[in-house]
Amino acid sequence: MAVPLLHSLHAGLxxxxxxxxxQLADDPLEPxxxxxxxxxxxxxxxxxxxxxxxxxxxxxxxEAIEAWRADPEAANVLVVLGRPVEPxxxxxxxVLAEREGPSSGFHTLLPCHRRPADPENTPxxxxxxxxxxxxxxxxxxxxxxxxxxxxxxxxxxxxDGWSGIERxxxxxxxxxxxxxLLGCSSWAWKFLDHVSQISSYFPAARFLxxxxxxxxxxxxxxxAEGLELKPETxxxxxGPETAEDAAxxxxxxxxxxxxxxxxxxxxxxxxxLRLAPADDEGGLRQVKPVLPDLPSLTDEDxxxxxxxxxxxxxxxxxxxxxxxxxxxxxxxxxxxxxxxxVIEETAGELAVRPSHYPCLVKELANNNFFTWxx
Amino acid sequence: MASATLRRRRVRVLLVALAATILPAAAxxxxxxxxxxxxxxxxxxxxxxxxxxxxxxxxxLIERLTGWLSEKVARRYRLLIKQSVPFLKGxxxxxxxxYLLDQFLNLxxxxxxxxxxxxxxxxxxxxxxYVSSIIAGVVSLFEASYxxxxxxxxxxxxxxxxxxxxxxxxxxxxxxxxxxxxxNLLWTDSISNANSGKLEAQVATDVYFDHTVDPDLVVxxxxxAAYSSQYTQLRLPIVxxxxxxxxGTQYRLRCYPMDARDExxxxxxxxxxxxxxxxHHDLSYPRPQLALLDPAGSxxxxx
Numbered sequence: 001m002a003v004p005l006l007h008s009l010h011a012g013l014x015x016x017x018x019x020x021x022x023q024l025a026d027d028p029l030e031p032x033x034x035x036x037x038x039x040x041x042x043x044x045x046x047x048x049x050x051x052x053x054x055x056x057x058x059x060x061x062x063e064a065i066e067a068w069r070a071d072p073e074a075a076n077v078l079v080v081l082g083r084p085v086e087p088x089x090x091x092x093x094x095v096l097a098e099r100e101g102p103s104s105g106f107h108t109l110l111p112c113h114r115r116p117a118d119p120e121n122t123p124x125x126x127x128x129x130x131x132x133x134x135x136x137x138x139x140x141x142x143x144x145x146x147x148x149x150x151x152x153x154x155x156x157x158x159x160d161g162w163s164g165i166e167r168x169x170x171x172x173x174x175x176x177x178x179x180x181l182l183g184c185s186s187w188a189w190k191f192l193d194h195v196s197q198i199s200s201y202f203p204a205a206r207f208l209x210x211x212x213x214x215x216x217x218x219x220x221x222x223x224a225e226g227l228e229l230k231p232e233t234x235x236x237x238x239g240p241e242t243a244e245d246a247a248x249x250x251x252x253x254x255x256x257x258x259x260x261x262x263x264x265x266x267x268x269x270x271x272x273l274r275l276a277p278a279d280d281e282g283g284l285r286q287v288k289p290v291l292p293d294l295p296s297l298t299d300e301d302x303x304x305x306x307x308x309x310x311x312x313x314x315x316x317x318x319x320x321x322x323x324x325x326x327x328x329x330x331x332x333x334x335x336x337x338x339x340x341x342v343i344e345e346t347a348g349e350l351a352v353r354p355s356h357y358p359c360l361v362k363e364l365a366n367n368n369f370f371t372w373x374x
Numbered sequence: 375m376a377s378a379t380l381r382r383r384r385v386r387v388l389l390v391a392l393a394a395t396i397l398p399a400a401a402x403x404x405x406x407x408x409x410x411x412x413x414x415x416x417x418x419x420x421x422x423x424x425x426x427x428x429x430x431x432x433x434x435l436i437e438r439l440t441g442w443l444s445e446k447v448a449r450r451y452r453l454l455i456k457q458s459v460p461f462l463k464g465x466x467x468x469x470x471x472x473y474l475l476d477q478f479l480n481l482x483x484x485x486x487x488x489x490x491x492x493x494x495x496x497x498x499x500x501x502x503x504y505v506s507s508i509i510a511g512v513v514s515l516f517e518a519s520y521x522x523x524x525x526x527x528x529x530x531x532x533x534x535x536x537x538x539x540x541x542x543x544x545x546x547x548x549x550x551x552x553x554x555x556x557x558n559l560l561w562t563d564s565i566s567n568a569n570s571g572k573l574e575a576q577v578a579t580d581v582y583f584d585h586t587v588d589p590d591l592v593v594x595x596x597x598x599a600a601y602s603s604q605y606t607q608l609r610l611p612i613v614x615x616x617x618x619x620x621x622g623t624q625y626r627l628r629c630y631p632m633d634a635r636d637e638x639x640x641x642x643x644x645x646x647x648x649x650x651x652x653x654h655h656d657l658s659y660p661r662p663q664l665a666l667l668d669p670a671g672s673x674x675x676x677x
Contacts, residue, residue, distance in 0.1 A: 159598040159651045194608040195601040299633075303604045323604055324647055366448030368573050368632045370608055 029274035029285055037270055043223045044266045049091040050219040053208050053262070057095045060206050061181060065145070068179050077172050077180040079205035081189055083372070084152070084312040085354040086208065086263045088183035089113060092149040096181075106145045106181070114313070114349065115153050119321040126154040126164030130171050147181040152188035152312045157322045166196055173201060185312045186372035194370070210260020213251030219262060220269060227273075227284050247286075254289045259358060259373075267355035294359045295340045299367075300333055305342070305352060305360060306369050313349040410485045411478065418477050429470035436462045437537075444523075449573055449633055456523040457571065460515055460538040467540070503558065507541040510557035519565050525575055525634050527566040528555050534635070548638060568634060574607050575634035579627045579644050584658040589616065591655060592625055599648040600629040605640040607632045622660025 032040070048054075057080055064078040082088040096106045110129045115122045148154070148168070155162040172180050182202075184192075189205060192198040199205060211219070254272070258265035272289040297305070307322055308314055316334060320327040334350065337343045342356050352360060365371045412418075436459060444455040475481060479489065497505050520526045520543065524535050528545070531553050537544030545553045559565075568575035583592055593614045600612045610630040617624040627648075631640040 157604070158602050159595060159647055161602060191608070195598075299636075307604060322602075324602075324643055363448065366450045368449050368607065 029276055029287065032270070032273050032275060032284075037273075040223060040227075040270055040273075044220070044270070047219065047222060049087075049094055050211055050215060050262045052211060052215050053091045054094050056206075056209050057091055058098065061095060064204075065179055072176060075202070075204055076176050076178060077182060077202050079182045079184060079189070079202050080208065081184055081186040081205050082208040083261050083264075083357065084185040084187050084309045085352055085357045086261050088185070088208065089149040091208070092147060092181065092183045096147055106147055109146045109148045110150075110154065113150055113153060115156065115315070115318060117315075119156055119158070119318045122154070122156045122318075123161055123164040127167050130164075130167055144178045145181070146178055147183075149181070149183035151182050151184035152310075155188070155192070155311075156318060157191065157307060157310060158324075161322070162192060162195060165192055165198070169196070169198060169201055185309075187309045188312065190370060190372050191310045211255060211262055211265070212260070213248065213253075213255040216255055216258075216262065216265045216269075217247075217251045220266065229273075229284050229286050250286055250288065257289055257291055257358065261354070261357070263354040264357055267353065271355060291359055292341070292355050294356060294363055295342065297342075297363065298333075301337060301342075302364060302367055302369065304330065304333055304337070306364055308343065308350060308352055309360070309364075309371075313346075313351040315348055316350065319350060409480055410488060412480050414478065422474055422477060425470050425473050429466050432466045433463050436466070453521075453523040453571060453573065457521045459522050460511075463538075463540075464512075464515070503556070504541060506558040506561070507556045510560040511538070511540060511543075514557055514560055518571065519560060520567055521571050524570065525568040525637070527568075528559060529563055531555065568637075573633055574610060574630040575637060576628055576630055577637050577641050577644075579629075579641050579648075581625050581627075581645075581648060581652075582622050582660050583625070584622050584660050587623070587657050589623065589625075592652075592657065595648055595651045595655075596625060596627045599644050599651070600627060602647060603640065603643050605631040605633075605636050605643060619660075621662065 031037075060080070061078055064075065067074040068076050080088055080092065082091075093108075096108070099106055110126060116125055151165070154168075155165050172178075184205075186207065189198070193200075217224075250272075254265050254268055258268055268289040268291070269286075271292070272287050274285045274287050276283055276285055303323065304319065307319060311318070311322070314322070316330070317327055319334075320330045323330065334343070338345060341353060342360070343350050344353050345351075361371050361373050365373070440455050440459050440462075444452045447455065479485065481489075514520060520528075520535050522535050522538050525533065526535060526545070531545055531547065533545035533547040533551075533553065535543055536546045536552070542554045542556045545555060547553060579596075581592070581596070593616075596614045597612060600606050601608070606612070607630040612627070612629040615626045615628065617626070627644060629644075631637055
């Protein structure tokens with residue numbers, strides 16, 4: 001127990017030292033104005049999923065379908081897992097769009113990206129979708145390939161909240177003439193494994209790969225190219241020899257801090273952009289990325305954030321329903337977390353801010369919560 | 375009043391015994407090494423006072439600092455910090471007592487024998503219970519029958535161990551009362567420890583139904599109540615057991631919260647979730663009048 005304590009202490013001190021050094025160094029660079037950061041954020045949102053992720057899913061899907069077609073006893077399902085802050089649906093949809101055609105026959109079982117407004121309808125949503133296709137699965141002449149890219153939106157942590165998932169499990173196991181492509185957040189998968197041992201039935205879940213610095217650079221290139229980023233400082237003795245080496249180092253640091261996640265990296269990258277003063281050539285600079293500090297959390301905050309990470313995104317009333325609390329008791333903590341920037345709200349859905357995810361995972365693991373990573 | 379008189383009488387006897395043992399020995403001593411008591415100088419006296427004050431301040435600081443720090447760090451490290459308190463306090467005491475003995479006594483082999491004889495007489499008369507508690511405290515440190523941060527039941531008292539002193543431990547009950555219990559109860563009383571140095575402690579939640587209720591449905595709801603509670607430690611087993619009574623069936627859900635401190639709020643959460651589902655299915659509760667016929671005498675209210 002003492003060794004992780006020392007590691008945690010060391011990592012904390014290192015991160016604190018980096019931040020304080022940059023604060024004390026009388027940095028002439030200024031953070032991006034909020035409007036400009038938001039505009040850049042929107043451009044990143046509009047980007048396609050990183051090509052290596054699509055390539056990974058494409059290859060895994062091709063192999064799994066080939067194996068299933070060759071051997072009727074082979075698994076008829078491919079589960080793709082990702083972090084809760086990393087949307088899997090766009091990646092899966094992009095791969096399926098490529099396969100569109102009369103011969104591919106992939107059909108999305110439940111195109112809904114969000115839970116229904118009434119939380120009690122969440123488990124029924126998936127059950128109804130499954131029953132809508134008839135007890136025998138695909139109707140005659142219909143495609144025998146089915147996708148469900150957002151499994152984490154099909155359950156709620158409450159009594160009877162994951163009955164739809166159990167129904168899905170039974171249908172997949174019974175209907176071996178259909179192939180299923182499922183997308184799910186790793187935290188939701190772990191929860192479902194705890195409550196219904198789902199990985200015993202589908203052991204071959206594949207986790208999206210971590211991206212390297214160069215891959216992140218390539219993915220963000222359409223946004224970065226228009227910004228005319230300048231190197232941060234002149235080369236230092238013992239440091240990288242050229243500006244290109246220095247930039248490669250920055251991207252590698254970014255990939256390491258973001259644990260290879262594109263969404264975390266995108267937020268950290270935005271946070272590392274600085275505006276140079278007008279009298280110093282002006283323009284944007286990319287400085288060393290750092291993880292933002294987590295504010296001091298209460299036990300109630302941790303339970304709330306853990307629930308959000310299990311469900312990836314949630315409406316406020318769903319969150320309260322799942323936690324078994326009246327909504328008015330949760331609202332103050334939600335507002336505080338929104339104010340501190342730990343969570344964000346988009347179209348009525350709450351989610352953990354990707355840049356806080358790495359620290360939050362450590363925080364929850366240290367407080368005896370189950371996490372995917374720890 | 376009678377016990378105070380008795381105690382005064384014992385102290386008087388002790389002083390007489392001390393004088394009878396130490397003073398003649400000191401008077402007979404020819405050399406400095408043969409005397410039990412060393413020369414007492416002003417500097418030694420000041421040093422002793424400073425040592426005692428430093429020890430007191432050290433113990434005070436350790437208690438405050440560890441108490442504050444253990445509530446600031448992550449749960450995983452809370453018990454580690456709390457459990458270090460008795461050892462740190464013990465170290466300070468050992469160092470201080472050793473220093474004082476070295477300053478004021480000539481600890482030769484003969485002197486040590488004489489001194490232990492004296493102490494044995496003194497302790498036998500006046501401080502028997504006190505020393506018994508101290509020894510029980512030291513034994514408990516190594517037996518780990520209870521540690522700071524554990525949730526224990528000693529006699530009629532249940533609560534979290536928040537203090538571990540030389541003579542006694544302090545429990546804080548769920549009603550926020552602090553109870554001081556001497557360590558020497560370890561010799562005679564049984565001690566029930568719910569978490570034994572771990573963060574999790576099992577919570578048992580009872581519900582009761584009529585015999586006509588579908589047990590599969592009740593068991594399924596209880597499992598789901600435990601799985602869906604945010605407090606549940608999903609890494610640890612969840613079990614439902616049943617017991618038959620004349621008046622109905624008792625279902626006991628056994629599961630663990632992530633933090634033993636949450637046990638009461640956890641049980642409440644489990645019951646709230648389960649009762650909502652029971653109400654939804656309109657399950658019948660047992661008939662209390664049949665409890666009167668139960669030869670075991672247990673009723674739904676008693677469990």
